[in-house]
Amino acid sequence: MDQTKIDALRMQAVPDFKHLINGQHVAASDGATMDVVSPADGTLLTRVAKGTAADMNAAITAARAAFEDRRWAGQPPATRKKVLLKWADLIEANALELAVLGVRDNGTEISMAFRAEPGSAAATIRFYAEALDKLYGEIAPTPPGILGMIHKEPVGVVGAIIPWNFPMMIGAWKMGPALAMGNSVVLKPAETASLSLMRMVELAHEAGLPPGVLNAVTGEGAVVGEAMGLSMDVDALVFTGSGGTGRRLMTYAAQSNLKRVYLELGGKSPNVVFADAPNLDEAAAVAAAGIFRNAGQVCVAGSRLLVEASIHDDFVAAVAKAAKAMRVGDPLKLETQVGAVNSEAQLDANLGFVETAMAEGGNVVTGGTRILQDTGGYYMAPTIVTGVTPDATLAQKEVFGPVLGVTPFETEEEAIGIANSTVYGLAGGVWTANLSRAHRMVAGIRTGVVHVNTYGGPDVAVPMGGVGQSGNGHDKSLHAIDKYINLKTAWIKL
Ligand code: ADP
Numbered sequence: 001m002d003q004t005k006i007d008a009l010r011m012q013a014v015p016d017f018k019h020l021i022n023g024q025h026v027a028a029s030d031g032a033t034m035d036v037v038s039p040a041d042g043t044l045l046t047r048v049a050k051g052t053a054a055d056m057n058a059a060i061t062a063a064r065a066a067f068e069d070r071r072w073a074g075q076p077p078a079t080r081k082k083v084l085l086k087w088a089d090l091i092e093a094n095a096l097e098l099a100v101l102g103v104r105d106n107g108t109e110i111s112m113a114f115r116a117e118p119g120s121a122a123a124t125i126r127f128y129a130e131a132l133d134k135l136y137g138e139i140a141p142t143p144p145g146i147l148g149m150i151h152k153e154p155v156g157v158v159g160a161i162i163p164w165n166f167p168m169m170i171g172a173w174k175m176g177p178a179l180a181m182g183n184s185v186v187l188k189p190a191e192t193a194s195l196s197l198m199r200m201v202e203l204a205h206e207a208g209l210p211p212g213v214l215n216a217v218t219g220e221g222a223v224v225g226e227a228m229g230l231s232m233d234v235d236a237l238v239f240t241g242s243g244g245t246g247r248r249l250m251t252y253a254a255q256s257n258l259k260r261v262y263l264e265l266g267g268k269s270p271n272v273v274f275a276d277a278p279n280l281d282e283a284a285a286v287a288a289a290g291i292f293r294n295a296g297q298v299c300v301a302g303s304r305l306l307v308e309a310s311i312h313d314d315f316v317a318a319v320a321k322a323a324k325a326m327r328v329g330d331p332l333k334l335e336t337q338v339g340a341v342n343s344e345a346q347l348d349a350n351l352g353f354v355e356t357a358m359a360e361g362g363n364v365v366t367g368g369t370r371i372l373q374d375t376g377g378y379y380m381a382p383t384i385v386t387g388v389t390p391d392a393t394l395a396q397k398e399v400f401g402p403v404l405g406v407t408p409f410e411t412e413e414e415a416i417g418i419a420n421s422t423v424y425g426l427a428g429g430v431w432t433a434n435l436s437r438a439h440r441m442v443a444g445i446r447t448g449v450v451h452v453n454t455y456g457g458p459d460v461a462v463p464m465g466g467v468g469q470s471g472n473g474h475d476k477s478l479h480a481i482d483k484y485i486n487l488k489t490a491w492i493k494l
Helices: 003-010 051-067 077-094 095-106 110-131 167-179 193-207 223-229 243-255 280-296 311-327 344-359 412-419 434-442 479-485
Strands: 019-021 024-026 033-037 043-051 138-141 144-156 159-160 182-186 214-216 237-241 260-264 269-275 302-308 363-366 384-388 402-409 427-431 451-454 485-493
Touching: 019 193, 019 302, 033 223, 043 243, 043 363, 051 159, 051 182, 077 095, 077 110, 077 167, 077 193, 095 110, 110 237, 110 384, 110 427, 110 479, 159 167, 159 280, 159 302, 167 182, 167 193, 167 237, 167 479, 182 223, 193 214, 193 402, 223 243, 237 243, 243 260, 243 384, 243 479, 260 269, 269 412, 280 311, 280 402, 280 427, 302 311, 302 485, 311 363, 311 384, 311 402, 344 402, 344 479, 402 412, 412 434, 427 434, 434 451, 479 485
Parallel strands: 159 182, 159 237, 182 214, 237 260, 269 302, 269 427, 302 402, 384 402, 427 451
Antiparallel strands: 019 024, 019 214, 033 043, 138 144, 144 485, 363 384
16 A cells, blocks of 8 residues: 555546446436535545435346346356456455545545455455355265255345445455355445445456346435345345344344344444453553544444453553544545544434433543544544443443443453443453453353454454344354355155
């Protein structure tokens, strides 16, 4: 990455984006478009098609036709693998262009976006491409005279609804395994972050994916997302986003064809720091990065800091120092560590959480305000609130912004109790040099992932998914494949 190239790319005009249905760029059926505003400076970047329910249904019809005639599922695995590997190569070859486009759209700092977006999207597509010809069916231990074969069949048409924080990475988590297993896909990007994902879908076609196998429809969740959810012709819905939308998707499934629904929802992840942590300075720096990078718009963000009471004041001071030192601003500058908040509405919601926290007895140690308003962009200072009781709003509700709530604890049991005291169960962290305690904490914290003496670190090799109201099912790893296959038993008399 070099700043000169980024600066050249940011000057390029962004074309209008249309849906991609059956390999064709098509406008909304009523011609409507939505403005795309850059959160970095509030300027109009471009327009995208504002889809209608009819557009979504056209995409689903195209996906169904592609699935039924087996133009993709019916290809030799080696051919599908080649296409997906080519796609990963194209993503990598266009990585900077994709990253800059995505950052102009959603405001994530480029230093993180480059790695997390085209970087992990390419790695994810490649992982599933390489896996697809190594996944065998099974032969069951049946009685003599019977052959019990277990086939892994694609589910059919997969609808994927994607959020705005990491559109390419999360999109790849769904598209990679879905396409590898021979499904057709209809994608619904988020209103405020569709551009890089749409470009990535174009690249899939350049790589040789047959038309109709991967379709993408932009527009409002309540319109095109709802049409996808209610469709009688979508076999599985995979989603990352808010709990409210997740609930709606389950309702849509119940109201239509009982399609499978897999949800990756929010979190209120506890980061638990014991006095015996091996390196408290490192713990403080990682705690700050774990909540403030991408302006806190990370589902696994360590948004609750639980600190052993004996080190509370010193540790909070160290995290506050790290927070104040973080460079907030222009997301397209390489040195920026905290980019823009995705939208003005999200920024207002973040500030509202700070107000509520103060009203409930919290103490703002640093931040708590909008900054850099003269840029026209949506920036918030990394914010730390102490004195957050385990039942306070800030300890219970996901902010999805750069706001860290701090709660002291006295004992390991108390820490586990507080860590598990929300409806969520996505991620968590533990800092201790005591190996036995680390294992007890890993077992005690009810989440899909627990980090020990670190926080974060994306890798497609491990599963990602939550428990409780953080969702069900897993993205990443070979376990994600389960969402995209049906097991069929063939029971054969010999
Ligand atoms: P966030 O708070 O992260 O924006 P949302 O759940 O609102 O979370 O958005 C995540 C995705 O869900 C976006 O692509 C959005 O368009 C979509 N979405 C929002 N509302 C609905 C809905 N009623 N039906 C289907 N999809 C929706």
